[in-house]
Amino acid sequence: MAEDTTTAASQASYRIDSTLASWIREIRLLISLGMLQPKPIRRYQGRVDGPPAAAGVAKWLRTELGLGIDAIESMADLCEKCGQYILVIDLPGDGASAVDDDLAAAVVSLTGDPGRRRSTAAHELGHLVLGDEYSTDIEVSASREEREDMVDAFAAELLLPVEAVERARNSNRSTRSILVELAAKYRASWSLTLRQARTAEAITSHEEKKLRTCLPTLAEFRDSVGWAPQPDLDSIRVPPTFAHAVMTAYRLGHITGSRALELMHGQLNSPADLPPRSEDGAP
Known part of the structure; x- marks a missing residue:
């Protein structure tokens, strides 16, 4: 044992x-x-x-x-x-x-x-x-x-x-x-x-x-505390600037959608959650 x-x-x-x-x-x-x-x-x-x-x-x-x-x-x-x-x-x-x-x-x-x-x-x-x-x-x-x-x-x-x-x-x-x-x-x-x-x-x-x-x-x-606070380190899986960097890399076409979702480690779960890419006409 x-x-x-x-x-x-x-x-x-x-x-x-x-x-x-x-x-x-x-x-x-x-x-x-x-x-x-x-x-x-x-x-x-x-x-x-x-x-x-x-x-x-x-x-x-x-x-x-x-x-x-x-x-x-x-x-x-x-x-x-x-x-x-x-x-x-x-x-x-x-x-x-x-x-x-x-x-x-x-x-x-x-x-x-x-x-x-x-x-x-x-x-x-x-x-x-x-x-x-x-x-x-x-x-x-x-x-x-x-x-x-x-x-x-x-x-x-x-x-x-x-x-x-x-x-x-x-x-x-x-x-x-x-x-x-x-x-x-x-x-x-x-x-x-x-x-x-x-x-x-x-x-x-x-x-x-x-x-x-x-x-x-x-x-x-x-x-x-009036039922206000939400649990920390729960739905947020990756740091803020890391998440922003992943989204920017995806928008610019440096990484694929599947890779972007992998890097987000469950903070996003579906391709539908990803932002529009530059080639789709996004600014």
Whole structure:
């Protein structure tokens, strides 16, 4: 049984890695056609020696992007601004990322709830911004587990700033209702929200354990913010400028309709969804 589980995990990892390699080739294709111009990769130049420092890098990045403590509307868009292209895939697992010379790419699994997908995307962006095990940006003596803890701290602070939790504490509502609203507003997973609440000292370790067993329902999440937010990294499978580059390449006749649909990875499903081509008289 353990061997079967290991084999399944290895197969899932292989499929994700293979998809990532293919995704990088697709990005390279559009670059070679002159349809896509990636933004420079954002990397933190300072030293990161632990989770608090990694969380500080997330605050730095938020400042760089002019986010303050606002909720991130689209992780695909934010990652793209940092030079990383994210593809959402319908495969088991979580995600993976890589840097190929001046190009950064990542894949995120569609499985799991939207909060988990956003956490995975933020985690993969953390590997890019902080530097991974092949970089000297993260403390070189740190173990892989310690490195992952740093990246997790970055992802948590990026998605739900501790300051946002601290400000929300001033409300006279119950702690749980405040945290449910924060999780919904910032579209963060429940576990990540509780982690940030602990960091903000808004809850004790005992309260955290109790809250982990009392998961909010979908109705609670939606009702706490007026049923407004839509899931992130769901119907959107490829980054905005990548999608635009595919459509431009198709209009200009650089790629076929079937290839355009392949590159859109399910975001468009039919030739009827494609725009008119230049030879059809489109401007």
